Amino acid sequence: MFNKILIANRGEIACRVIRTAQRLGISTVAVYSDADRDALHVTMADEAVHIGAAPSRESYLLGDKVIEAALRTGAQAIHPGYGFLSENADFCNRCKQEKLVFIGPPVGAIEAMGSKSAAKQIMEKAGVPLVPGYHGDDQSPALLKQASDEMGYPVLLKATAGGGGKGMRQVWSADEFDEALAAAKRESLNAFGDDRMLVEKYLTQPRHVEIQVFCDQQGNAVYLFERDCSVQRRHQKVIEEAPAPGMHEALRQQMGEAAIRAAQAIDYEGAGTVEFLLDSDGSFYFMEMNTRLQVEHPVTEMITGQDLVEWQLRVASGEPLPLQQQELRIHGHAFEARVYAEDPDNDFLPVTGTLSFLQPPVNSQHVRVDSGVRQGDEVSVFYDPMIAKLIVWDEDRDRALSRLTRALGEYRISGMTTNLEFLYNLANCQPFRDADLDTGFIDKHHAAIFLDGEERLGQDLPLAALYLVLRQQQSAEQSAGHSRDPSSPWHNTDGWRLNAPSQQDFTLLLHEQAYPLTVEQRRSGAGCGYRITGSDATYCSDARGVLEGNQLRANLDGYQLNATVSEHDGIISLYTANNAISFRLQKPDLGDQDSDQNAGGLSAPMNGTIVTLLVEPGSEVAKGDALLVMEAMKMEHSIRAPADGRVVSFFYNSGDLVDGGSELVEFETNPA
Ligand code: ADP
Numbered sequence: 001m002f003n004k005i006l007i008a009n010r011g012e013i014a015c016r017v018i019r020t021a022q023r024l025g026i027s028t029v030a031v032y033s034d035a036d037r038d039a040l041h042v043t044m045a046d047e048a049v050h051i052g053a054a055p056s057r058e059s060y061l062l063g064d065k066v067i068e069a070a071l072r073t074g075a076q077a078i079h080p081g082y083g084f085l086s087e088n089a090d091f092c093n094r095c096k097q098e099k100l101v102f103i104g105p106p107v108g109a110i111e112a113m114g115s116k117s118a119a120k121q122i123m124e125k126a127g128v129p130l131v132p133g134y135h136g137d138d139q140s141p142a143l144l145k146q147a148s149d150e151m152g153y154p155v156l157l158k159a160t161a162g163g164g165g166k167g168m169r170q171v172w173s174a175d176e177f178d179e180a181l182a183a184a185k186r187e188s189l190n191a192f193g194d195d196r197m198l199v200e201k202y203l204t205q206p207r208h209v210e211i212q213v214f215c216d217q218q219g220n221a222v223y224l225f226e227r228d229c230s231v232q233r234r235h236q237k238v239i240e241e242a243p244a245p246g247m248h249e250a251l252r253q254q255m256g257e258a259a260i261r262a263a264q265a266i267d268y269e270g271a272g273t274v275e276f277l278l279d280s281d282g283s284f285y286f287m288e289m290n291t292r293l294q295v296e297h298p299v300t301e302m303i304t305g306q307d308l309v310e311w312q313l314r315v316a317s318g319e320p321l322p323l324q325q326q327e328l329r330i331h332g333h334a335f336e337a338r339v340y341a342e343d344p345d346n347d348f349l350p351v352t353g354t355l356s357f358l359q360p361p362v363n364s365q366h367v368r369v370d371s372g373v374r375q376g377d378e379v380s381v382f383y384d385p386m387i388a389k390l391i392v393w394d395e396d397r398d399r400a401l402s403r404l405t406r407a408l409g410e411y412r413i414s415g416m417t418t419n420l421e422f423l424y425n426l427a428n429c430q431p432f433r434d435a436d437l438d439t440g441f442i443d444k445h446h447a448a449i450f451l452d453g454e455e456r457l458g459q460d461l462p463l464a465a466l467y468l469v470l471r472q473q474q475s476a477e478q479s480a481g482h483s484r485d486p487s488s489p490w491h492n493t494d495g496w497r498l499n500a501p502s503q504q505d506f507t508l509l510l511h512e513q514a515y516p517l518t519v520e521q522r523r524s525g526a527g528c529g530y531r532i533t534g535s536d537a538t539y540c541s542d543a544r545g546v547l548e549g550n551q552l553r554a555n556l557d558g559y560q561l562n563a564t565v566s567e568h569d570g571i572i573s574l575y576t577a578n579n580a581i582s583f584r585l586q587k588p589d590l591g592d593q594d595s596d597q598n599a600g601g602l603s604a605p606m607n608g609t610i611v612t613l614l615v616e617p618g619s620e621v622a623k624g625d626a627l628l629v630m631e632a633m634k635m636e637h638s639i640r641a642p643a644d645g646r647v648v649s650f651f652y653n654s655g656d657l658v659d660g661g662s663e664l665v666e667f668e669t670n671p672a
Contacts, residue, residue: 001317002026002077005103006070007045009081010060011372012389013293014041017079020309029073031066033059035382040372047073054382055607055659060084063091070100077101077316079309083384086292089114103316105270105291112266113289117160117198123286126265128258131277131285133200135160145177147199154202157181159188159195165235166191170202190655205438206277208232209244209284211259212300214311215268216321223256224300224308225330230437231426233348238419238442239426240296241335242303244278245397245435255284262289271297271312280438295338295389298370302334302393333400334393337408337423341385344422344450345511349637350385350605352660353416354378356568360388361407367392379416381606381660387418401433409577414568421580425449457515460581462532462540462556463574464508465517467565468585469530470547472504507586514586602639602667606660608632610652617649627665630658645669 004027007014018028018041030045035054042048049069052059059065063085070078078100080086089110095102104110113119117135124130133155134147148155148171157180159167167188169180185195212224228244229237243252259274266289273294275287297308311322342350358375361367371388379385390411392403408424426432429448431441442449502521507514517539520531529542545554552563552574563574573582611629615621626638627647641647648666652658 001319002101002313004029004073004075005077005079005313006031006066006073006075007041007079007081008060008066008085009079009083010036010039010041011383012370012386013081013295013372015044015372016370017081017309018044020307020313024310024313026313029069029075031060031069033382035378035380039377040374049073054380056084056382063088063094066091067094067098067100071098075100077103077313079103079312080292082292082295087114087290101316103270103312105266105268105272109266109268109272110291113291115160116158116162116288117196119288120198120286122265123262126261128262128265128274128286129284131200131203131287133198135198139196141178141181144181144197144199145174148177149174151199151201154204156200156202157184158198158200159184159192160198161192161194161196162188167195167197203277203279203285205440206230206279207244207438208237208275208287209247209255209278210273210275210294211255212294212297212308213259213263213268213272213274214308214315214321215263215270215272216315217269217318218320220321220324221260221263221268222321222323222325222328223259224304224306224328226252226255227294227296227299228437229296230439231432231441232439233442235439237296237338239335239337239423239432240299241333241397241400242299243330243333245437251282251284258284258286262286270315271308296336298368298389298391299334299336302368302391303330303332304328305331332393332395333397334391335400335404335427337390337404337427338386338419339388339390339411339413339423340419341379341387341416342419343417344419346640347638348419350632351417352379352381352385352605355387355413356415357412357566357573358387358414359412361390361410366394366403367407381604385606387413397435398433401427406577409575409579412564412566412573412575412580414566414571414573414582422449424579425451456579456581457510458539459556459559460510460574460579461508461515461517461534462543463552463554463561463563463576464510464572464581464583465506465519465532465539466530466543466545466554466556467547467552467563467572467574468506469504469519469521470545470552474547508583509586510581510583602627602642602663602665604630604632604639604658604660604662604664605637606632608637608658608660610654610656610658610664612654613650614638615647617647619647621645621647627667630664632660639664641667643669 006029007017021028028045030042030048031051032042032048033052033054051065085091087110089107092102092107120130120135154172157169167184169184171177171180189195207230209226209228211226215221226244227240227242229240231239262274263272271293273290276284277287278284301308342348355375355377360369368391369388392400392407394400394403405427411420426449431445504519507516518533522531529544532540532543540556543556550565552565554561561576563576566573570584571582608630611631613628614626621641623641623643625641628639630637646668650665
């Protein structure tokens, strides 16, 4: 076994690898960029080496710097994590030249899986089922079309050099074919400098089921069962689970053995994942093999009781696999939800900010939080905006799902928009409970997941208003407590007024909307409650509550609920078992013009490429109109008008690379 390893990564995966290394008594070396000087992975490691500037192409992607750091610190092996250098054949080769162990597969296996069509040819020979289609060298458009016609529509065009969904087009009928082919080729040439295509039968309701495989240097191979990753947004996984719901033992074994054939066909070593599409009739087809540890590996760890990073370290140091196939068992059910700094209501646009309040659910036998950040840390424009992975386990799917929703409800994050509410609603919706899964799940069940803001106002507004009056009362009581005459009528905090119920007006800003509210204190036989009304509705006739520290116990017309409160930067968040509400209190309009109202400027949420400009400079636009599309983190994002106004100019053209934080648009807001 190694004495010292270097982890060529950052964030949660770097921390994850360090934890296992520490448990095994292996010293660890972290690498870090300017942006990560104080990052958690740096403080956790025994040593850390600075390797460059914040953008990853100037630090974490610089193989030479990483190797230099390993040689300098005397590390014997490099764990690449996922992303960055993990599937980079050149880097793997360079490690070998320097006699450093690359904790991953041999370079030949990475190369073999680098091209989708070459990978398919290898898999075909190994007898691994493929999606029906054409993946040959003859690229003449007529031949591609003929192959599609014979297969029958719909078909899917894929760039052979593809990844991240780029250069991929669905074709629903023969007359759409030529146009779709031209578009997919253009996109692929732009993204990969290569426009070769393959054609596949497009499966309309498949599931994404992948098999975890492990191979050692002695030629042993096992599969650690499957993960279902069908719940995806833009072909990116959101919630994964293991085992796959409805999986039969016979199919599991067939898929597992096919995955092992796939791995052995490329002389695999270490951890790998073979991704399949599983059709509704039980047929399954090879999609690709990822030659690294996957983000979602913890669900496999939870159901098998194994530590896959430990397996990686053992195998890379030359030990045989810790267990054989017949010794592996599935126990219980696990889910993983990826908690992101992003705005699900705005096309999942990544957001940045400071984690001003961060309270994950408590780790236990059932709940595991893999994270690389602490309260006070920054989610910056430079890296993936994932805050944490929330992993839960229990004896069966229903119980594990209850654990998941409960843990999501307990997760407290302030300082930026996150997808917690979206995850909560997704995990809680009936089709997900019923495991009615396929890769179109989120689109199909959009209405159940994206609850209309209006539907929740009936509870959210009175709860927020109740909190505000109780907080006001509390601070009045505190100042009375400090006074020399606490019993002075001027310190009376029960809001009593002669002949009239006491009344207060607030305007709350919730989901970007202003809600004027009136809170009236009413006395009745059983103490005092509040009536909370909006401009044209009564939200609650009798709201009562107790505020102790950051815990609010509320009773809204006889419905009892608890909330945890956090207040930061003027944003008040109330976390209940059902959802999180974040709002601000609108300041009274004192007539002073907010100067940044008119200051133009919309900036890139992160490093990326401008895909298209959607309006002409000089155009008048309405709030929310999409102005341009940029691509970052494998996804396209629309940048939208923050208010009604005029686009004065764009600072970039389509195809330009932009750094996160760069101003993109000069924008003038219409005078109110
Ligand atoms: P990329 O490498 O660009 O991410 P993949 O080949 O891994 O592309 O496919 C990504 C996702 O696209 C899959 O998880 C699945 O949801 C969908 N997909 C891929 N191939 C097909 C197909 N033949 N039919 C239906 N959906 C597909």
